[in-house]
Amino acid sequence: MRVNLTVNGEQRQADDVWEGESLLYVLRERLGLPGSKNACEQGECGSCTVYLDDVPVCACLVAAGQAQDREVRTVEGLAEGDRLDPVQEAFVEAGAVQCGFCTPGLVVAAHDLLERVPQPSDPEIREALAGNLCRCTGYEKILDAVRLAAARR
Amino acid sequence: MTLTPAELTSAVSGGIGTSPQRPDGNLKVRGEFAYASDLWHEDMIWGATLRSPHPYARITSVDITEALKVPGVYAVLTHLDVPGRNLYGLEHKDQPVLAVDVVRYQGEPIALVGADHPETARRAMKKIVVTYDVLEPVVDMETAVDDTPLHPGGNLVRHVPIRRGSRDVTADVVVTGRYEVGMQDQAFLGPESGLAVPAGDGSVDLYIATQWLHVDRSQVAAALGLPEEKVRLTLSGVGGAFGGREDLSMQVHACLLALHTGKPVKMVYNREESFYGHVHRHPAVLYYEHGADHTGKLVYVRTKMYLDGGAYASSTPAVVANAATLGVGPYEVDNVTVDAYGVYTNNPPCGAMRGFGAVQAGFAYESQMDKLAEALGMSPVDVRVRNAMTEGSVMPTGQVVDSAAPVAQLLKLVQDKPLPAGTSTDIRELPGGVSNTTHGEGVVRGVGYAVGIKNICFSEGYDDYSTARVRVSMVNGELAAAVHTAACEVGQGLVTIMQQIVRTELGIERVTVLPMDTTIGNGGSTSASRQTYVTGGAVKAACALVREKLAGRTDIGDEVIDETTEWRHRATEAIDPETGQGNAHVQYGFAAHRAVVDVDVELGLVRVVALDCAQDVGRALNPQAVVGQIQGGSAQGLGLAVMEEIQTSGGKVRNPSFTDYLIPTVLDMPPMSIDVLELADPHAPYGIRGVGEPPTISSTPAIVAAIRAATGLALTRVPVRPEHLTGT
Numbered sequence: 095m096r097v098n099l100t101v102n103g104e105q106r107q108a109d110d111v112w113e114g115e116s117l118l119y120v121l122r123e124r125l126g127l128p129g130s131k132n133a134c135e136q137g138e139c140g141s142c143t144v145y146l147d148d149v150p151v152c153a154c155l156v157a158a159g160q161a162q163d164r165e166v167r168t169v170e171g172l173a174e175g176d177r178l179d180p181v182q183e184a185f186v187e188a189g190a191v192q193c194g195f196c197t198p199g200l201v202v203a204a205h206d207l208l209e210r211v212p213q214p215s216d217p218e219i220r221e222a223l224a225g226n227l228c229r230c231t232g233y234e235k236i237l238d239a240v241r242l243a244a245a246r247r
Numbered sequence: 248m249t250l251t252p253a254e255l256t257s258a259v260s261g262g263i264g265t266s267p268q269r270p271d272g273n274l275k276v277r278g279e280f281a282y283a284s285d286l287w288h289e290d291m292i293w294g295a296t297l298r299s300p301h302p303y304a305r306i307t308s309v310d311i312t313e314a315l316k317v318p319g320v321y322a323v324l325t326h327l328d329v330p331g332r333n334l335y336g337l338e339h340k341d342q343p344v345l346a347v348d349v350v351r352y353q354g355e356p357i358a359l360v361g362a363d364h365p366e367t368a369r370r371a372m373k374k375i376v377v378t379y380d381v382l383e384p385v386v387d388m389e390t391a392v393d394d395t396p397l398h399p400g401g402n403l404v405r406h407v408p409i410r411r412g413s414r415d416v417t418a419d420v421v422v423t424g425r426y427e428v429g430m431q432d433q434a435f436l437g438p439e440s441g442l443a444v445p446a447g448d449g450s451v452d453l454y455i456a457t458q459w460l461h462v463d464r465s466q467v468a469a470a471l472g473l474p475e476e477k478v479r480l481t482l483s484g485v486g487g488a489f490g491g492r493e494d495l496s497m498q499v500h501a502c503l504l505a506l507h508t509g510k511p512v513k514m515v516y517n518r519e520e521s522f523y524g525h526v527h528r529h530p531a532v533l534y535y536e537h538g539a540d541h542t543g544k545l546v547y548v549r550t551k552m553y554l555d556g557g558a559y560a561s562s563t564p565a566v567v568a569n570a571a572t573l574g575v576g577p578y579e580v581d582n583v584t585v586d587a588y589g590v591y592t593n594n595p596p597c598g599a600m601r602g603f604g605a606v607q608a609g610f611a612y613e614s615q616m617d618k619l620a621e622a623l624g625m626s627p628v629d630v631r632v633r634n635a636m637t638e639g640s641v642m643p644t645g646q647v648v649d650s651a652a653p654v655a656q657l658l659k660l661v662q663d664k665p666l667p668a669g670t671s672t673d674i675r676e677l678p679g680g681v682s683n684t685t686h687g688e689g690v691v692r693g694v695g696y697a698v699g700i701k702n703i704c705f706s707e708g709y710d711d712y713s714t715a716r717v718r719v720s721m722v723n724g725e726l727a728a729a730v731h732t733a734a735c736e737v738g739q740g741l742v743t744i745m746q747q748i749v750r751t752e753l754g755i756e757r758v759t760v761l762p763m764d765t766t767i768g769n770g771g772s773t774s775a776s777r778q779t780y781v782t783g784g785a786v787k788a789a790c791a792l793v794r795e796k797l798a799g800r801t802d803i804g805d806e807v808i809d810e811t812t813e814w815r816h817r818a819t820e821a822i823d824p825e826t827g828q829g830n831a832h833v834q835y836g837f838a839a840h841r842a843v844v845d846v847d848v849e850l851g852l853v854r855v856v857a858l859d860c861a862q863d864v865g866r867a868l869n870p871q872a873v874v875g876q877i878q879g880g881s882a883q884g885l886g887l888a889v890m891e892e893i894q895t896s897g898g899k900v901r902n903p904s905f906t907d908y909l910i911p912t913v914l915d916m917p918p919m920s921i922d923v924l925e926l927a928d929p930h931a932p933y934g935i936r937g938v939g940e941p942p943t944i945s946s947t948p949a950i951v952a953a954i955r956a957a958t959g960l961a962l963t964r965v966p967v968r969p970e971h972l973t974g975t
Binding site for chain 2: 112114122123126127128130131133134135136138141169170172173178182183187189191196197201220223224225226227229231232233
């Protein structure tokens with residue numbers, strides 16, 4: 095089948111999509127956007143978090159066809175040219191990035207949190223990021239990054 | 248085509264002792280860093296692996312006829328298509344690339360499919376017909392040696408005895424215990440992946456997420472029947488490792504498919520396959536007897552421990568040696584008897600995971616120290632300090648610890664940290680969290696301590712070295728450097744450290760890290776907390792050669808200074824096979840934890856409220872990265888304490904998913920305050936001491952000690968499950 099959708103502000107089209115393919119597969123393998131990661135492909139790890147019409151979702155749990163005529167924003171769409179989004183900048187500065195495989199999903203989730211709650215408390219940050227697994231950091235520096243990004247808003 | 252990893256040139260500066268940003272950080276937060284599973288090539292096809300559903304069976308037939316007929320399938324391969332040696336392994340070549348006539352664990356690879364879409368490959372795999380004669384699996388590590396032999400030499404992989412002092416001593420106070428450690432998974436987030444690209448001349452390029460390029464290459468080349476120069480490996484982006492990428496997974500398989508089809512082949516495991524596709528931490532059963540005098544001074548320690556290596560040896564021999572040589576912990580004991588056994592079973596193969604044998608022993612000996620404290624009426628910290636090793640102490644192997652061993656100091660540091668406020672009234676901070684299972688009723692608090700010891704770098708006489716090349720030339724009128732190694736960056740930050748070392752040694756700010764590959768000599772494994780030590784040492788040594796040629800010049804015109812050198816740490820010795828005596832290790836690392844927990848004793852739910860750590864790192868080359876390693880290692884220890892276990896039944900894995908194998912989320916992790924000591928080791932480059940593993944050892948027993956303190960329960964097994972707390 096053919097899927098038409100808007101990704102990071104651009105109209106995109108994917109052809110020969112098998113009905114069982116996920117939005118994640120289409121983004122990664124058909125549209126050249128591998129930033130969203132494939133760590134569990136069953137909605138447990140959050141590494142594939144993207145905005146679908148401004149709501150964060152696990153792209154692995156969205157069938158490609160469900161994205162027809164909708165707007166998707168991925169981690170690749172957060173920076174403006176060379177200028178990183180403040181959340182991205184804070185992740186690098188705070189040491190929240192080690193292997194970085196969880197980072198794209200966490201950056202999108204943290205970005206969404208700060209859009210909704212500009213000055214979150216620690217329990218609010220923890221609750222908002224609870225669907226994103228990180229195996230390297232123990233999360234302390236991820237919390238630092240979100241606090242830093244919030245302080246700079 | 249996404250293939251070649253980026254050269255990393257960071258715009259920020261900073262030599263050793265500072266915390267410059269990672270040179271790959273911007274790429275990673277933008278989603279532009281190319282991990283192995285992101286690789287893409289025109290015309291590539293997808294590989295998939297058919298695996299055994301049985302832990303132990305004889306294969307009576309394999310029929311690939313129907314699978315080959317599926318449209319879109321390019322190749323279906325079995326062991327008959329392996330042109331070289333169909334056996335590989337890190338220490339013993341005992342594991343088939345593809346099974347021949349027997350499978351020894353659930354998930355063992357039998358056949359490969361190459362197809363135009365991953366779904367086509369999956370459908371074709373279902374059409375491969377394998378018939379089995381199912382056999383009774385060997386699953387009990389304590390009786391495995393006397394059970395059905397699974398390999399020609401029987402089921403004992405290695406027995407390490409240690410005999411020190413007298414076995415005929417008695418003590419005022421004696422405590423004994425039997426402890427169990429469940430099978431932990433590395434659960435790195437980036438699944439096993441790679442892309443093999445055939446060249447026209449019968450050679451192959453493999454872009455791969457691994458921990459050790461050169462040992463992968465030698466194993467791949469042997470299986471392909473090719474000389475090593477015809478197999479070229481380049482490190483692609485690695486999504487964590489923690490030991491789980493030391494052994495081969497899809498390396499040979501992708502190359503086989505690529506050479507058979509003449510097409511680039513991509514293989515990516517999904518999470519379930521990843522659980523079958525790499526080795527795990529050895530589960531263990533450990534028996535201990537500690538004897539002490541009435542002042543708390545240890546008189547003797549006797550232990551017998553079993554480590555379940557599963558179906559193939561992997562790194563079991565070295566894991567057993569670690570468990571044995573570090574088996575009494577960071578304590579002075581004159582009379583030690585250790586018997587450590589690594590065995591084959593039909594359980595999943597086990598090998599390297601962060602802490603590598605020291606974790607299993609650490610849980611047991613620290614549990615024993617708490618038991619001893621209780622028997623003596625001493626505090627847990629006092630009994631540890633009473634026996635704490637210091638510089639100059641003698642290990643059970645007879646080796647003298649010849650650099651800082653601040654065991655008592657680390658314990659006192661965590662003891663003196665402020666305790667968190669009492670049990671919260673915010674349900675988000677109580678056991679069960681927003682599940683709203685308690686508002687504080689039935690919740691009790693406990694505090695626990697532990698300290699651990701880990702050997703750093705490779706041991707037992709292994710020739711452990713790394714190779715580094717540093718090239719200096721003029722760029723835009725300034726000196727610029729490039730550093731090239733084959734040492735794998737897996738997330739720990741070696742790329743940053745190498746830049747920092749070059750800046751410090753040469754005074755050159757602009758440092759590019761070249762992609763890691765096999766065009767340069769061996770970098771050794773990214774394991775044993777060794778890369779900053781050994782590859783850091785090699786980069787420092789290469790800089791010294793460059794500095795000599797620079798001779799103080801800041802303008803070298805068109806000249807290019809290009810120096811490559813090998814660097815090795817001081818030699819170690821094999822241990823005596825009868826007595827375990829010998830200078831087996833290069834360096835020891837120490838960390839101590841204090842854990843504070845709230846336990847809902849009615850539901851068996853645990854909330855770790857604080858997990859503070861003190862560790863000596865010799866010298867913190869990058870303080871931010873050091874703290875990141877300690878916090879990350881502590882988190883994996885928390886996972887083993889209360890959540891993480893690959894559960895097996897009759898050799899079959901019951902929970903191969905992140906739905907059923909739980910790793911800590913941000914809600915499970917408490918704040919972690921970290922004290923870093925910098926007591927330089929005069930034998931190591933810059934005085935550094937390996938950082939990555941020690942915190943994983945003491946975290947687990949500290950948390951379990953805190954749960955014991957809260958509940959009064961014995962808790963001899965990790966992970967502690969709710970039913971262990973409620974008795975239901």
